[in-house]
Amino acid sequence: xxxxxxxxxxxxxxxxxxxxxxxxxxxxxxxxxxxxxxxxxxxxxxxxxxxxxxxxxxxxxxxxxxxxxxxxxxxxxxxxxxxxxxxxxxx
Amino acid sequence: xxxxxxxxxxxxxxxxxxxxxxxxxxxxxxxxxxxxxxxxxxxxxxxxxxxxxxxxxxxxxxxxxxxxxxxxxxxxxxxxxxxxxxxxxxxxxxxxxxxxxxxxxxxxxxxxxxxxxxxxxxxxxxxxxxxxxxxxxxxxxxxxxxxxxxxxxxxxxxxxxxxxxxxxxxxxxxxxxxxxxxxxxxxxxxxxxxxxxxxxxxxxxxxxxxxxxxxxxxxxxxxxxxxxxxxxxxxxxxxxxxxxx
Numbered sequence: 001x002x003x004x005x006x007x008x009x010x011x012x013x014x015x016x017x018x019x020x021x022x023x024x025x026x027x028x029x030x031x032x033x034x035x036x037x038x039x040x041x042x043x044x045x046x047x048x049x050x051x052x053x054x055x056x057x058x059x060x061x062x063x064x065x066x067x068x069x070x071x072x073x074x075x076x077x078x079x080x081x082x083x084x085x086x087x088x089x090x091x
Numbered sequence: 092x093x094x095x096x097x098x099x100x101x102x103x104x105x106x107x108x109x110x111x112x113x114x115x116x117x118x119x120x121x122x123x124x125x126x127x128x129x130x131x132x133x134x135x136x137x138x139x140x141x142x143x144x145x146x147x148x149x150x151x152x153x154x155x156x157x158x159x160x161x162x163x164x165x166x167x168x169x170x171x172x173x174x175x176x177x178x179x180x181x182x183x184x185x186x187x188x189x190x191x192x193x194x195x196x197x198x199x200x201x202x203x204x205x206x207x208x209x210x211x212x213x214x215x216x217x218x219x220x221x222x223x224x225x226x227x228x229x230x231x232x233x234x235x236x237x238x239x240x241x242x243x244x245x246x247x248x249x250x251x252x253x254x255x256x257x258x259x260x261x262x263x264x265x266x267x268x269x270x271x272x273x274x275x276x277x278x279x280x281x282x283x284x285x286x287x288x289x290x291x292x293x294x295x296x297x298x299x300x301x302x303x304x305x306x307x308x309x310x311x312x313x314x315x316x317x318x319x320x321x322x323x324x325x326x327x328x329x330x331x332x333x334x335x336x
Contacts, residue, residue, distance in 0.1 A: 019185075020132040042129055049184035056181060 007081045015077075018054035019047050031078045040076075048074055059084050098284035101227045103325070104275035106237060106267040109147035110300050111140050113245075113261040121263075125150075126202060133185055134198070137165045140263035141195040141243040142202065148265035149239045154205050155267075156229060156238045157196055160212040160222025162258060162294075163247050164192040170248045195243065218242070219264075219296040220283070220316070220323045226268055227281065234271040241265045242296045259297045276308035278328040286322035295323060 012026035015035070024041075034040035036048065043051075051074065055061040061084060063070060073083045113119045120136045121143040134142070141159065149155050169190045175182055188194070193211035200209055210229070214221040219242045226240040245261035269275040291298065295316040302314040302325070313326035 022132055023128055046185050046188055053181045053183065 004081060004085065007085060008077050011077050011080050011084070014054055014058060015041075015051060018050055019043065029077060032076050035074060035076060055080070055084070059087070061087060098282055099224075100280065100282050101224065101231070102328070103223060103227045103266075103279040103281055104230075104269040104273075105277050105279060106269035106273060106275050107148060108267070108303055109144040109265045110303075111143050111263050112300075117260060119261075130198070130202060133189060135165050135168050135189065136261060137161070137167070137243050137245055138189070138195045138198055140245075140261060141241050142199060144243075144263045144265035145199055145239060145241045148241075148267050149237075152237065152239075152267075153203075154207045154236075156207045156236065157199055157205075157209040158212060158222055158226040158229065158238060158240045159193065159196040159199075159209065160214075160218045160225070160240065160242045161192065161195075162213065162216060162218045162244045163255070164213060165190055165194060166247050166251070167245070170250065195241070199241075216290065216294070216318045217321065217323075218244070219294065219299065220318075220321070223266070223281065224283070226266070230268045230270075237270045237273070238268040239265060240268065244294065244296065257292070259294050262297060262300070264296050264300050277310070277312065279312075279325045280328055282322075282324040284322050284324075285320060286317050287320070288317050288322070290318040291316055299325065 008031055009026055012029045015021065015029065016024050016026070021041075029041060035051075036043045048070075052063050056063070063073075073079055111121045120139045123131055123134065123139045123143055123146075125146055126134070126142065141161075145157070168186050172182055172186055172190055189198075192213050193209065196209035196211050200206065210225060212218060212222045212225050222240055222242055226238045230238045241263065242265075243263035244258045246258050247255035249256065293316075295318060298314055298316045302312045306312055311327035313324075315322055315324045317323075
């Protein structure tokens with residue numbers, strides 16, 4: 001549980017740094033809030049690409065561009081943390 | 092018939108202008124608090140300068156044609172991308188999308204939700220002159236609506252050498268060319284002709300800005316800039332008849 005919380009915080013910091021969210025702190029991002037669209041953090045499609053690059057650099061995460069699962073993986077900090085930890089266990 | 096060397100003449104009715112310069116701190120950037128944070132976070136200094144002066148000059152116009160000119164564009168960003176490529180690193184999609192010359196023009200459209208046409212011009216050291224010519228040409232083509240010219244430039248990264256860094260301080264200048272029927276603050280007669288003399292050290296945009304600075308609306312101005320085999324001249328309408336100077 002602690003490891004997953006640490007991972008969530010790490011992902012929030014990664015999002016803030018990679019996407020230049022200058023006025024945002026990790027506390028501003030709820031674990032289950034939608035990252036994209038108008039309701040949550042309000043990120044757009046360029047952010048999705050940028051975040052993909054950042055995740056690949058930090059976690060060696062391989063994502064297929066036309067994978068239908070990406071939308072679900074990128075939904076929230078929770079779903080990203082689940083993806084990163086499951087890939088790490090599989091490796 | 093006029094040959095190219097006999098020169099080109101056109102008129103530029105200036106409704107108003109705005110400028111920004113990194114005069115004291117070479118690394119300074121203008122305040123762009125009028126831009127919402129989610130768009131602002133992505134802006135480099137060049138875009139911030141361009142959008143600042145464009146906003147100062149045209150914020151009250153819901154729709155305005157836009158000509159963006161720059162010698163280097165956002166070369167700082169492009170250079171960082173090239174460095175990443177050379178190092179075998181993944182490129183930043185955000186940086187890539189904003190590295191093109193017309194990025195500032197696109198950001199201006201998005202920021203204002205303005206679908207008016209936008210044009211981007213780069214012509215080495217002659218970029219300001221050809222940007223002004225482009226804006227005046229668009230106005231002549233359709234005099235019914237104003238045209239906004241924005242010039243922005245900053246020194247190129249050191250890897251490009253001394254000449255490319257010789258842009259003067261980072262600066263941006265916006266000129267709003269008045270539509271027919273609007274009373275321009277001043278109308279400039281502009282001329283372009285061949286000239287064999289050595290290029291001026293100071294950039295054209297700064298020479299033009301210096302002639303505008305400290306003047307009142309209606310006050311006559313004039314100047315010339317030589318570069319890349321051409322002389323560009325500008326003078327308030329009537330100057331050449333000898334009414335002043």
